[in-house]
Amino acid sequence: MVEMTTGQGLASRPGSAGRLRGWAQSLGLLWVLIVLCAFAVYLSPSFIQTGNMLNVGRQVALFGIVSVGMTFVILTRGIDLSVGSIVGVVSVATALMLSSGVPIPLAMIAALGMGAVFGAINGAGVVFFGMPPFIMTLGTLVMGRGIAMTIANGEPKTLGDASDAFSYLGSGFLFGIPVPIWIFVAIAAAAFVILRHTPFGRQIYAVGSNTEAARLAGINVPRVLMLVYAISGVLSGLTALVFVSRLTVGEPTAGTNLELEAISIVVIGGTSLFGGEGGVIGTVIGAAIIAVMANILNLLGISPFTQQIVKGAIIIAAVMFEVYRHERRS
Amino acid sequence: MMKDAVLEMRGIHKRFPGVYALNNVSFAVRKGSVHGVIGENGAGKSTLMRVLSGAFLANEGEVAIDGNVVAAPTPERMLELGIAVIYQELAQAPHLTVAENIFLGRLPKTRLGMIDWRRAEAAARDVLDRLGFRVDPAARIDTISVAQRQMVEIAKATARDARIVVLDEPSAVLGDAELEHLFKTIRQLSSEHGVSFIYITHRLKELYEICDEVTVLRDGQVVASMPLGQTTTPDLIRHMVGRELRDVFPARPQPGDQIRLDVRNLSRAGVLKDISFNVRRGEIVGICGLAGAGRTEVLRAIAGADPIDGGEIRIDGQLVAIDGPRRALAHGVGLLPEDRKTEGLFLEQSVAFNVTVSELAPLTRGGLINGRREHEAVSRFIQQMRIKTPNPSTKVRTLSGGNQQKCGIARQLHAGTEILLVDEPTRGVDVAAKREIYDLLAELTSKRGASVVMVSSELPEILGLCNRIIVMREGAISAVFEGEGATEETIMAHAVWQ
Numbered sequence: 170m171v172e173m174t175t176g177q178g179l180a181s182r183p184g185s186a187g188r189l190r191g192w193a194q195s196l197g198l199l200w201v202l203i204v205l206c207a208f209a210v211y212l213s214p215s216f217i218q219t220g221n222m223l224n225v226g227r228q229v230a231l232f233g234i235v236s237v238g239m240t241f242v243i244l245t246r247g248i249d250l251s252v253g254s255i256v257g258v259v260s261v262a263t264a265l266m267l268s269s270g271v272p273i274p275l276a277m278i279a280a281l282g283m284g285a286v287f288g289a290i291n292g293a294g295v296v297f298f299g300m301p302p303f304i305m306t307l308g309t310l311v312m313g314r315g316i317a318m319t320i321a322n323g324e325p326k327t328l329g330d331a332s333d334a335f336s337y338l339g340s341g342f343l344f345g346i347p348v349p350i351w352i353f354v355a356i357a358a359a360a361f362v363i364l365r366h367t368p369f370g371r372q373i374y375a376v377g378s379n380t381e382a383a384r385l386a387g388i389n390v391p392r393v394l395m396l397v398y399a400i401s402g403v404l405s406g407l408t409a410l411v412f413v414s415r416l417t418v419g420e421p422t423a424g425t426n427l428e429l430e431a432i433s434i435v436v437i438g439g440t441s442l443f444g445g446e447g448g449v450i451g452t453v454i455g456a457a458i459i460a461v462m463a464n465i466l467n468l469l470g471i472s473p474f475t476q477q478i479v480k481g482a483i484i485i486a487a488v489m490f491e492v493y494r495h496e497r498r499s
Numbered sequence: 500m501m502k503d504a505v506l507e508m509r510g511i512h513k514r515f516p517g518v519y520a521l522n523n524v525s526f527a528v529r530k531g532s533v534h535g536v537i538g539e540n541g542a543g544k545s546t547l548m549r550v551l552s553g554a555f556l557a558n559e560g561e562v563a564i565d566g567n568v569v570a571a572p573t574p575e576r577m578l579e580l581g582i583a584v585i586y587q588e589l590a591q592a593p594h595l596t597v598a599e600n601i602f603l604g605r606l607p608k609t610r611l612g613m614i615d616w617r618r619a620e621a622a623a624r625d626v627l628d629r630l631g632f633r634v635d636p637a638a639r640i641d642t643i644s645v646a647q648r649q650m651v652e653i654a655k656a657t658a659r660d661a662r663i664v665v666l667d668e669p670s671a672v673l674g675d676a677e678l679e680h681l682f683k684t685i686r687q688l689s690s691e692h693g694v695s696f697i698y699i700t701h702r703l704k705e706l707y708e709i710c711d712e713v714t715v716l717r718d719g720q721v722v723a724s725m726p727l728g729q730t731t732t733p734d735l736i737r738h739m740v741g742r743e744l745r746d747v748f749p750a751r752p753q754p755g756d757q758i759r760l761d762v763r764n765l766s767r768a769g770v771l772k773d774i775s776f777n778v779r780r781g782e783i784v785g786i787c788g789l790a791g792a793g794r795t796e797v798l799r800a801i802a803g804a805d806p807i808d809g810g811e812i813r814i815d816g817q818l819v820a821i822d823g824p825r826r827a828l829a830h831g832v833g834l835l836p837e838d839r840k841t842e843g844l845f846l847e848q849s850v851a852f853n854v855t856v857s858e859l860a861p862l863t864r865g866g867l868i869n870g871r872r873e874h875e876a877v878s879r880f881i882q883q884m885r886i887k888t889p890n891p892s893t894k895v896r897t898l899s900g901g902n903q904q905k906c907g908i909a910r911q912l913h914a915g916t917e918i919l920l921v922d923e924p925t926r927g928v929d930v931a932a933k934r935e936i937y938d939l940l941a942e943l944t945s946k947r948g949a950s951v952v953m954v955s956s957e958l959p960e961i962l963g964l965c966n967r968i969i970v971m972r973e974g975a976i977s978a979v980f981e982g983e984g985a986t987e988e989t990i991m992a993h994a995v996w997q
């Protein structure tokens with residue numbers, strides 16, 4: 170940022186402060202979050218009570234992990250509708266593995282591996298068969314839920330003897346803070362470093378900004394796309410583990426509509442649906458905004474049905490703003 | 500005030516945050532005349548035309564048509580008053596037909612309210628015939644050439660009875676023959692129908708061919724406006740850049756003997772036929788030909804951008820199998836694509852991002868990109884190549900065409916490219932930046948021993964810069980000349996069918 174003041178007398182040109190503007194946007198989002206929190210406290214002082222804050226934090230973590238994966242995908246100008254279904258399948262599979270005596274570490278690795286395989290299937294459809302991401306992942310969304318229902322026979326699966334030992338991941342505390350929050354912080358930090366400071370991160374932005382230019386610049390576009398869908402799949406698998414651990418049961422319906430939550434979080438967080446712009450800081454703040462908003466609606470005693478209406482409207486507003494920004498520029 | 504002025508713009512000011520785009524600009528266009536507008540990129544030409552079309556509202560000043568000041572210059576109002584702006588990047592509906600585009604929004608209807616296709620096509624054919632354009636009114640826009648699309652736009656303007664037509668750098672997309680045709684049309688419309696033209700261009704030669712008057716813009720101000728007969732090319736260039744530009748071309752490089760790139764019998768069905776040539780170390784080889792002759796395709800094939808059906812590529816004597824741009828780069832072969840906006844650059848990303856994206860490994864330690872190292876590397880390029888940018892983190896979109904092009908070249912240098920394939924490197928670039936690009940290419944070859952293959956539609960730059968010149972026609976090489984001694988006439992004779 171130091172070099173902002175140097176340059177050749179052109180510093181006042183529009184757009185010269187590209188990165189600064191990125192920060193400003195995150196800062197603007199942060200203000201939205203702060204105002205929302207203030208409003209929540211005004212509505213009910215119980216908002217800032219530890220119990221409630223931890224609940225909100227868990228919520229942020231659960232939706233946030235998947236949203237980080239979604240951020241990767243959307244940055245490449247793709248979309249992953251299948252995340253919720255992957256959570257469902259992996260949830261059931263994890264419960265079946267644990268109840269049949271598979272050691273916890275092994276079951277966890279297998280769960281993440283399943284997520285990766287699902288993601289890779291999405292990636293392969295997009296890369297090798299030229300499927301539009303929306304359609305490919307819509308297909309795996311429907312199939313995934315079907316698979317979850319089939320292997321679970323439509324019923325929740327218990328964990329058997331592993332139940333107590335496994336519950337730490339979703340319900341445990343570390344230094345007084347719920348474990349899922351730690352997991353989310355670690356994932357978000359890793360994602361931040363990858364996107365901002367590694368060649369792979371650069372390649373993600375390159376593919377999302379201009380796929381053809383990326384190819385001509387020597388970037389292995391298929392590899393980048395395969396990886397982002399695989400990452401999204403792995404993080405869906407991780408979310409499933411937290412879900413199962415928290416509920417101590419493998420629900421075939423787990424993660425239903427999670428893709429919508431994740432997409433709205435990413436878009437509210439300022440990542441462009443047109444690819445190449447945005448990042449994980451926005452997604453973290455977006456996840457917090459969504460969670461606080463849901464908390465406020467609960468505090469206001471608004472029915473879950475009405476909440477859906479509000480949520481839908483917010484998503485439309487966020488996307489409208491994004492489209493407006495995009496069009497104004499070009 | 501001009502007596503027979505059909506259009507007058509008086510005291511136009513347009514300010515953007517941080518930029519004074521137009522500062523007290525006044526100029527007038529006579530009825531039935533062709534008025535050239537020139538100036539470097541960023542001089543304010545496009546802004547001025549957007550004010551004229553109603554797309555931008557000026558902060559101060561007025562626009563008068565036939566002496567009457569336009570009260571509310573909205574795009575709709577300006578269209579009504581007969582102003583048609585034909586932008587370089589055409590605003591057309593690619594999936595609609597030529598006829599639909601010409602009559603977009605006002606297609607003739609049958610009595611039942613359905614679109615009367617037969618009448619629409621007949622009317623479109625009528626307009627096209629009158630202009631002498633050979634374009635099928637039933638063809639879809641995305642199946643016709645860029646030149647034909649330009650013709651469709653002109654037909655559309657004529658069909659709307661436009662009285663003032665603005666052409667934004669038509670020669671950037673048209674071949675010579677097509678341009679000649681366009682000029683004929685302009686002359687016909689201006690002399691017979693009293694249509695006035697505003698002709699924006701970077702090519703001074705065209706001014707003398709087609710324009711009656713010229714207005715020169717520099718840094719948002721009018722520096723000269725006069726009949727063309729009263730000025731000379733050196734004068735105009737001096738007005739544009741504010742300084743003299745002599746010897747536009749640097750000294751031709753002195754190539755070595757070693758053959759760097761050897762292409763043999765390169766073929767691609769329907770596109771390239773048996774292309775064989777070689778490029779020595781430190782040599783610039785030019786490829787010219789008419790639009791569609793396969794020039795771009797040769798470069799793309801060598802760079803691995805398009806697959807080939809047959810032929811061999813040897814680099815330093817070694818047979819190489821280039822199956823994609825990544826492999827090409829690994830062999831030191833880099834392409835500067837024809838369209839920097841859609842194929843070359845990441846417009847929404849920073850200068851640094853664009854320069855380093857092809858080769859991040861040297862900047863990476865322990866898996867992480869070293870920001871300071873990157874900043875230093877990019878700053879060096881900015882300095883050496885005189886890229887005008889506030890800093891390395893500026894978005895490339897905000898740079899002028901010439902500086903964007905330099906970012907593209909910087910990427911190749913950063914990636915260690917030794918065989919540089921450049922496709923229309925000076926398209927849409929102002930005179931001063933053109934010269935800097937010529938200098939760069941010459942320096943690359945003479946000092947670094949790089950080999951350059953340059954495709955260009957501007958014969959003077961091919962003639963002025965290249966050691967050897969390859970002429971293409973219909974996907975095949977039709978002639979090869981030594982750069983010294985070749986002339987536009989001899990080249991054109993091999994570029995066209997005889």
